Amino acid sequence: MAEYLEVAEARDLPGLRLALTAGVPGPWGEAAKGVFYVKRIPFVKVRQLPGEPNEELKAWTGHDNAPIAVYENERPRTTWTEILFLAERLIPEPALIPADPAERARMFGLSHELCGELGLAWCRRLSMIHELLSKVPEGSPGRAMAQRLGAKYGYEPKLAETAPQRVAQILTLLSEQLREQRERGSPYLIGERLSALDIHWAAFAAILDPLPDDVCPLPPFMRQQYTARDPVVREALHSGLLAQRDFIYQKHLELPLSF
Numbered sequence: 713m714a715e716y717l718e719v720a721e722a723r724d725l726p727g728l729r730l731a732l733t734a735g736v737p738g739p740w741g742e743a744a745k746g747v748f749y750v751k752r753i754p755f756v757k758v759r760q761l762p763g764e765p766n767e768e769l770k771a772w773t774g775h776d777n778a779p780i781a782v783y784e785n786e787r788p789r790t791t792w793t794e795i796l797f798l799a800e801r802l803i804p805e806p807a808l809i810p811a812d813p814a815e816r817a818r819m820f821g822l823s824h825e826l827c828g829e830l831g832l833a834w835c836r837r838l839s840m841i842h843e844l845l846s847k848v849p850e851g852s853p854g855r856a857m858a859q860r861l862g863a864k865y866g867y868e869p870k871l872a873e874t875a876p877q878r879v880a881q882i883l884t885l886l887s888e889q890l891r892e893q894r895e896r897g898s899p900y901l902i903g904e905r906l907s908a909l910d911i912h913w914a915a916f917a918a919i920l921d922p923l924p925d926d927v928c929p930l931p932p933f934m935r936q937q938y939t940a941r942d943p944v945v946r947e948a949l950h951s952g953l954l955a956q957r958d959f960i961y962q963k964h965l966e967l968p969l970s971f
């Protein structure tokens with residue numbers, strides 16, 4: 713289990729503080745950890761609780777979700793792009809944003825499809841909320857949590873029904889990119905070296921097919937929730953994509969996961 717500080721313990725510390733959802737391998741949080749890990753940028757973990765008011769975090773950063781990166785007394789960075797640019801500035805090498813403008817545009821486009829609004833993880837979250845609301849009984853705490861997260865992240869039943877199709881489209885796009893890169897002889901998703909896109913895909917695959925328990929220990933209910941079962945999504949999630957995730961974790965990221 714990872715060591716978390718409470719906001720009150722962390723907010724006056726120097727250096728980098730990273731608020732993360734405690735106990736969950738949240739894709740945005742794991743991606744931020746991966747980016748800092750690859751650059752060997754040390755940080756302390758600060759506890760965020762999913763779906764809760766997180767009042768102290770909000771008072772400190774203006775936000776109540778995760779991840780949030782706060783470096784020294786700079787403004788908090790909350791989005792995947794802000795966190796990536798912060799890491800690039802603090803330790804430029806290894807660069808995770810391609811120098812070549814065409815590669816850079818492709819990387820940000822594909823990463824947006826994974827991490828952005830209505831991207832892969834956003835849509836998977838809509839599906840998870842949809843499933844919870846369809847089976848968790850009225851009046852239960854699990855239902856109240858799903859409703860809170862639904863209100864926060866734009867849940868509407870009609871939108872959730874189209875989410876698996878959109879996830880499958882994004883997976884197909886990523887598979888095509890992987891195939892082209894293989895044909896060029898590159899083991900990475902962009903260019904010839906590791907980029908943020910490789911880290912994003914490795915971290916975000918967790919909400920489709922989490923790594924096994926020996927490296928990503930999850931309570932059964934959480935593993936069940938994180939595992940995509942929709943046939944359209946399963947079909948698009950071909951084994952090459954998961955092998956790519958495994959390669960990036962084994963070669964570049966920290967295992968076992970600690971959240």
Ligand SMILES: N[C@@H](CCC(=O)N[C@@H](CS)C(=O)NCC(=O)O)C(=O)O
Nearest residue numbers: 738740762763764777778790791792
């Ligand atoms: N700010 C991030 C996304 C952060 C995000 O969606 N966080 C979710 C992860 S599921 C979260 O903290 N959920 C729990 C909560 O809102 O309490 C970005 O746009 O890059």
